[in-house]
Amino acid sequence: MKIIYAIVSSDDGNRVTDVLNEHQFSVTKLATTGGFLKKGNSTLMIGTDDGQVEEVITLIKDTCGKRQKITCNVPAPNIASVSAGYMMMPMTVELGGATIFVTDVERFEKI
Structure with a gap:
């Protein structure tokens, strides 16, 4: 038995959970x-048999794969006096993806 920890953006958390539930995985x-960008994430914990690990990882990849979004760079509030002449420049940022850890489970009980 394995436990999979998948850290995804909070925007993707519900979608990934729904897809995994549709495929009969408990999440x-x-x-x-x-820690780095201090942005909201969802950490998903999925317990599964050894033989289903790749299926879970594939479902996660397919649901929250990396994508690009164009956004505008907004000036910080502490430079308000300078921001009158500040031009907001569009920039491309990468969203999505997941960080996945797979570990062995020594003991599992469902009570």
């Missing part, structure tokens, strides 16, 4: 915060 979703 526990935790609201977490990333």
Whole structure:
């Protein structure tokens, strides 16, 4: 038995959970915060048999794969006096993706 920890953006958390549930995988979703960008994430915990790990990872990849979005760079609030002449420039940012950990489960009980 394995437990899969998948850290996805909070935007993708519900979609991934729904897809995994549709494929009969039980998921526990935790609201977490990333350390680097301090953005909201969802950490999904999925317990599964060894032979189904690749299926779970494929479903996660297909649901929250990396994608690009064009956004505008907004000035910080502490430079409001300078922002009158500040031009917002569109920039492309990468969204989505997942960080996945797979670990062995020594013992599992469902009570």
